[in-house]
Amino acid sequence: MSLAPGIRLDLRQTQSLVLTPQLQQAIRLLQMSNIELASAVDREVADNPFLQRADRDAGVLAAAGTAEPAPTAAPLPAAAPRPADFSLSVKRAGSPSFDDERTPFEARLTRAKGLREHLAEQVMALLREPRLRDAVLQIVESVEDDGYLREDDATLAARFHLEPAVVSEIRAALQRCEPTGVGARDLAECLALQLKEKNRFDPAMATLIANLPLLAKADFNELMRRCGVDAEDLQDMIAEIKRLDPKPGLTFAPDEPPTVVPDLFVLPTGDGRWRVELNAGTLPRVLVDVDYHAELTRQCALDRRTREYLSERIQSANWLAKALDQRARTMLRVGKAIFARQIPFLEGGAQHLRPLVLRDIAAATGLHESTVSRATSDKYVATPHGTFPLKYFFTTAIPATSGDQAHSAEAIRQMIKRMIDRESPTEVLSDDQIVAALKAKGVMIARRTVAKYRESLGIASSVERRRAKALGR
Template sequence: MKSSASLLLSQKQSLVLTPQLIESIRLLQLAHTELRQFVEQEVEKNPLLELTTNDSEADDDFSSVLGEDPPRGERENGAEPSERLREEKSTRDTPAAGPGEDVNPERFVANPETLHEHVARQIALTAFNPQERMIAGALANHLDDTGYLPVDLLELAGILNVPLSVVERVLAALQLFDPPGLFGRTVRECLELQLRQQDRFDPAMAVLVANLQMVADREFKALQQLCGVDEEDLLDMLHELRALDPKPGHRFQSGGPESIQPEVWVQPSREGGWNVELDPNTLPKVLINESYFVEVSRLTAQNPKDQAFLNECMENANWLVRSLDQRAKTIIKVAAEIVHQQDAFLRHGVTHLRPLNLRTVADAINMHESTVSRVTSNKYISTPRGVFELKYFFTVAIGSCEGGDAHSAEAVRHQIKAMIAAEDAVLSDEEIAVRLRENGIDLARRTVMKYREAMNIPSSVQRRREKRGWP
């Protein structure tokens, strides 16, 4: 066959993800705190954007609501309009406290002390020589958030080019720091340090700490023999052990306390349905100062570079406003469909939670599953039943013995927990599975065990030991 070259004309369509489209998709999965940080960064970069939470201020300042034009500025010292825009933006965003103006005292509250700050302060007050202080700083840098020291001392000594005995001597001094248990390399050492500072690390307690796995497995008879104590003494030792802090570093905060703020609120309506609304406090309100844009455009009309910068600012501002509006509409659309699907849960509780997946919601509102997944990530909804993450309502379906409607995995877990809480005689996993099948839930014993362990509920053997008086 003879080969030859030819030209063919064809048409095809393809979806191109522009940077702005990618950014709009990313906005969907941001929680309200992350969204506010993103918006604040955009407002800082764009002189045409203003972030406000006061409608009355918006009525006075923005042309989008027929507000008063901002004062006209003049070029000073030959400054370019684009530079002056940024300077004026910075000036307008900086609050100035006038005479007699109330000052928020929360601005002057000190941040909580972190673990590393707490340790550094104690190192500064300890009588170390320069070499020991250097070693102490290196050890403190390896301290994790729980207060443990996950480092090999021999390797660290080689890196610092100091004898291992000196590193061990400095570590021994650091292990006396407050709170007790810091710089322990294992759970056993952490608990041992705390007991030593309480002067309670006797031979019997040393044996108990050396066999923590037996404590976790509740092998109390064997522990009683190993420690050489009677039942009453062992109970006292176990109570002392449980009063210790296995993670002493967790009492320090790495930042400010975080609270859950729901973005969607659900309340009963007068007609018998549900009102689904977005919380306005979680939605950053961004407005475009169009009059400011017009005013500065007059000054930059003869300078193509400055005019291009101003037009780019306006384009980015319009994109941000549209993206935030689309994000809010998408969240309320997804939340409303979830509320519709889980109506029985809102009326009767967790036992009526329906099995639900992303595809069901996506098909109902004509969206892609990935969009629904992004919308429901890290977002919370306030209902008459409490505050839940939107992901909570998506659960696996468990079949029915009688061929009826499937059961939600979360509802089944709730039934297992209720059975164990109300048991007179301890129920085994097989007995729980039998009772569930009597209620029409087809669940295997292994699945019962998996759900029970996920809820941190002890096995029937361990629960039986507790009923006999063991802790």
């Protein structure tokens, strides 16, 4: 006997995580940088009639609409590796200050003239043709920060829709400008321009400039043969080249890079302890206008759709205020946990960084690792040793030789840099020697790791450094 097919209705109980729109918004706000956050809040204020930007000292408002500032203190976690006083408070100043000095008023009214502005004035004075003004500005804008104009004339002419002869004329004028050497296509032309100004570009020097790769290899015998000079003359020529400026554009102030505004400050309290503070100047604050909402909802003539809209807008406003307050609390919580574990860095600098991973801060704060990651993404902290991304303080561990506490990878990088900076011209350290020196300091590290860290610091190999130091003898 077979059962006839039919329709069945079953009930099943399952668990699932649902991200509400409000929770998604809180996650987005936490991950934003301070600049992105300010723009996002401005958009919300423009879109919501019940939101207003608050005064800087009004504090972050809670959902009820009353002033309720972000947390001003929190206890140090019991799991901290060493005792310290971390007073967490909202900093009311808009910029970091580690002393009582203030920038003079006059300094804020002036700025250094940039390289391109300086060159444009000179080229226009040399050519004195209004028809060339736009072309001059285009070509000068293509000059790199080091002073080079590496693109050839044909490429520049095609890019700016100019005649090649016009580009050549502007480059020739540019190469007559100060600082001497700007407008060059490469290093050889840059040095040649400076030597010509000094009336030192004789045939022997021209040959030396044409053979810069041999000079980089310290192949002095071949250079003497090609230049037709003896060893003493060659050393004099090399010394003269070393007095030239290979990057003349850097003598002028470069275009100001985007300013990094810290989200947190870590400040000494004066009694050997440290304080973590929020940068209140970057925290957008909002006011929830509950009175205006109450006044509108008391009107009996409102239809259902209008009342639903007003209800949705007031809920959105309240949630944004809560989310901003929670973001501030989370950042303080994470920042406090980070620097409770990085006190050696605060006291001694980068070479004393301790190994740290997201999991450590998650365990200390009770937050999920993804939350810690978002709280540190695109966030910066001002310390007595400079302003750093919060991610900078998360580094992998390098084991110690004697079973002591592991070393931070960044601290090892700084140790390698110091060793190489201190090496003498006659004793250039190989990677194997650096490995041995680190092992003597209790650091267990492989040669390939030393090479990787050295290359990441932009430091040449021992062979290349030895050649470079030979030119300085």
